[in-house]
Amino acid sequence: MRLLFSLVRKRLGAFSLALFLSILTLAAGIGLLGVSGWFLTGAALAGAAGATFELFAPSALVRGFSFLRIGARYGERITGHAATLSLLSDLRAAVFGRLIPLVPLKGVSSRTGDFVARLTSDIEQLDLVLLQALLPLMTALAGAGGLALLLALTLPEALPIGLAGFAATALAVPLVLVATGRAVGTATVKASADLRIAALDGMDGHLDLAALGALASGEKRFSEAAAVLRQAKLAEARRIALGPALAQLGAGLTMAGTLWLGLAAVEEGRLAGPVLAGILLAILALFEVTGPILRGAARLGSALAAGRRVEALVSAAPSVRDPVAPARLPGVGTLEIETVGYAYDNGRAVLADVSLTAGPGERIALIGTSGSGKSTLLSLIMRLDDVTSGAIRYGGIDIRDATLADLRAHIALLTQDAPVFIGTVRDNLRIGSPFADDATLHAALGNARLDAFVRSLPNGLDTWLGEAGATLSAGQARRLCLARTLLSPARVILLDEPTAGLDAETETEFLGDLLTAAEGRTLILATHAAVDRAAVERVLRLERGRLVPA
Ligand SMILES: Nc1ncnc2c1ncn2[C@@H]1O[C@H](COP(=O)(O)OP(=O)(O)OP(=O)(O)O)[C@@H](O)[C@H]1O
Known part of the structure; x- marks a missing residue:
């Protein structure tokens, strides 16, 4: 991970742009739902009371926010993925470069299939750390600031419920998912490497297995490895499926709590009904960011296990090193x-x-x-x-x-x-x-x-x-x-x-x-x-x- 973050520094500009666009997408989403809620409720109430409602400004805002959201999301996907893919290719080159001096004699005992797994699928998993964990988390932090400001200005008594609900959904639940997902993650990564080893061994030894009439045993080894991977992936998929459900639950409970406090404020005449509708929908939009965090958290166990495997390769000391002040060898010598x-x-x-x-x-x-x-x-x-x-x-x-x-x-x-x-x-x-x-x-x-x-x-x-x-x-x-x-x-x-x-x-x-x-x-x-x-x-x-x- 140290290597990953040292390489991130090289692409800080692109990641900062992706983060900015991600925050802009979230802000536009909150603006869109918030204004829509206020607008629709206000228009309905005005219609029921036979009063007039000024349509131009809110509908222009809704259109503006939706275009901004589309543009920002598109930009965020392009820049975020481009930066991550470039980072992964830097990482692959760096790991391969460090691997080369390790190969001679001592130091590394892993098999070719295992090396290949570390250099390909393990490194690939690390995109998740950035795209599905870090960027959404930082966006969520900015979102929490926005929510705090909105509630402080409109419904201060809902501030604790709003922030606690958001912190639990975007932070506490993902942390629990990560902590409890370590074993599943490690098992998935190991099973995936084992399958690759079985595949490469089988292909390398195909002729000999065929000549010895032992193809069935090779096949058996491969299907056993595939079955272990299937079980591990299934366990991980179950955890990933929990993500959206928990995000909905967090959003639902926070909205219910805010609605309860908001209705009291409306009854007391401290808050206009349309504004409450706007607040509720803004909260719904804000919780959108928790979806990727929870999905990422459920998979972070494998990403961390993959990161540890890559780190183990990178941090292994080469068995021989160049001297600090080298002497030059003569052209011809004994x-x-x-x-x-x-x-x-x-x-x-x-x-x-x-x-x-x-x-x-x-x-x-x-x-x-x-x-x-x-x-x-x-x-x-x-x-x-x-x-x-x-x-x-x-x-x-x-x-x-x-x-x-x-x-x-x-x-x-x-x-x-x-x-x-x-x-x-x-x-x-x-x-x-x-x-x-x-x-x-x-x-x-x-x-x-x-x-x-x-x-x-x-x-x-x-x-x-x-x-x-x-x-x-x-x-x-x-x-x-x-x-x-x-x-x-x-x-x-x-x-x-x-x-x-x-x-x-x-x-x-x-x-x-x-x-x-x-x-x-x-x-x-x-x-x-x-x-x-x-x-x-x-x-x-x-x-x-x-x-x-x-
Ligand atoms: N990476 C290793 N780790 C531990 N022991 C090793 C390793 N490589 C070789 N050996 C051991 O060192 C001894 C010498 O091996 P080496 O390959 O140098 O022999 P060799 O004379 O070249 O044999 P051959 O003629 O079969 O190639 C053997 O007993 C072998 O088991």
């Missing part, structure tokens, strides 16, 4: 890993005492059983997290003393599950080098032995690759990711299982190509594949948290 130890959050040490020195242009193959910590070591060299003990240096500078941008301009990593992004071949390659021209892109593709294939496509570099590179084979996707990594200017290239998913023949060919393509750069290659020992300087095995010659 990579030194000195007695490095590392444990994940669960405390189990994955690396105990790893030492390794890789000079410029040196090629080292890293082998070890699955789970021995090869990927972890490569991630630490990229500073996706900080080592628990020891140090990693490049060109004699501790990588914790350099900025992350500087480090990643010097060291590039091809991860085990590097994705092909939705977009064209060109979009995918330019992630590694945003301004590379076509000749450079073709050269990188050539180095990864993919150029002939890309040139054979009708649209060449502009070929659309679809979600997760669905139109490529596993080997082609891997080669595309390799080309992307090779396009980086980094002098040190880390490759995590670059041949994963390839058959033995393609694997040998791919490794050969890769070593040629990375010629001149420092290369650390974590692999299960049989490495041609002649092609690398050293082969090291990661074993019980230590590196030993293989």
Whole structure:
């Protein structure tokens, strides 16, 4: 919520205009009903008494107020929604921006579906805080001032009833609704996130579920999540339906109390009948603002729960930060890993005492059983997290003393599950080098032995690759990711299982190509594949948290 309100400041002008128009709408509504009540009653009484009633001024006022109300309401909807939608898009960008540094290794354990839910539906719920809670509440405050003035001038004894009835309907009842709606709100938001997780899991694993004949269990999980969401939404809808009923009840009771006091005043000759009719209808118009407040209050539980989920993402501290006074890494340097130890959050040490020195242009193959910590070591060299003990240096500078941008301009990593992004071949390659021209892109593709294939496509570099590179084979996707990594200017290239998913023949060919393509750069290659020992300087095995010659 802190982030939300800091962003509101940027759009304060638009929100102030929306608030002004909202108060104007309410004032015009009160004026319209108030004058109509007075006008109709006055005209009827005059007609019954056979007297004349001046029609021009009141009918002009009624017309004026109704046009003002229409115009102001239209303007309020346009400006309020435009400001809120812009605010939500600012908020999404800010949350996404803060999310990116959190993703590496430690810190966030949520699932993709949950992240998506937080970034989409949870943030969407926050429009309610502004549009259905804050703006109407501030309008109601101005309305209460108007009501106080009207009653003080016409029927002062009704002031306590009027203000108490309005405060109870616009403030006390919504507060109770919010306080009692927390559990329902939290349940709704959680059920909605669970459904999204079930949907994404089901889609991601669709092929495997089908192959295992387990589609029914996937369907069952999804329908269970949908049923829980239905129950939660139903409970929330029941509470929302209470809103208008309570608004009517509040208006009715306040009008009845005012009528009772007003009739006494009319009988005593202190108040004209038409004015009393005007007051009553003005009160009815004023209570119109309580409708959105009560509806909003009934849903505020989910908005607050959604806000807490977004806040939890935003306030999580990144696992690594840039130093205050960064040192610059040299263009070419030796990579030194000195007695490095590392444990994940669960405390189990994955690396105990790893030492390794890789000079410029040196090629080292890293082998070890699955789970021995090869990927972890490569991630630490990229500073996706900080080592628990020891140090990693490049060109004699501790990588914790350099900025992350500087480090990643010097060291590039091809991860085990590097994705092909939705977009064209060109979009995918330019992630590694945003301004590379076509000749450079073709050269990188050539180095990864993919150029002939890309040139054979009708649209060449502009070929659309679809979600997760669905139109490529596993080997082609891997080669595309390799080309992307090779396009980086980094002098040190880390490759995590670059041949994963390839058959033995393609694997040998791919490794050969890769070593040629990375010629001149420092290369650390974590692999299960049989490495041609002649092609690398050293082969090291990661074993019980230590590196030993293989
Ligand atoms: N985010 C994490 N939180 C906790 N433990 C983790 C995490 N990631 C990895 N581990 C654990 O750290 C150990 C090393 O994992 P790592 O992925 O580095 O191994 P690896 O040698 O690369 O394995 P593989 O060859 O199968 O890719 C494993 O025991 C794994 O369970």
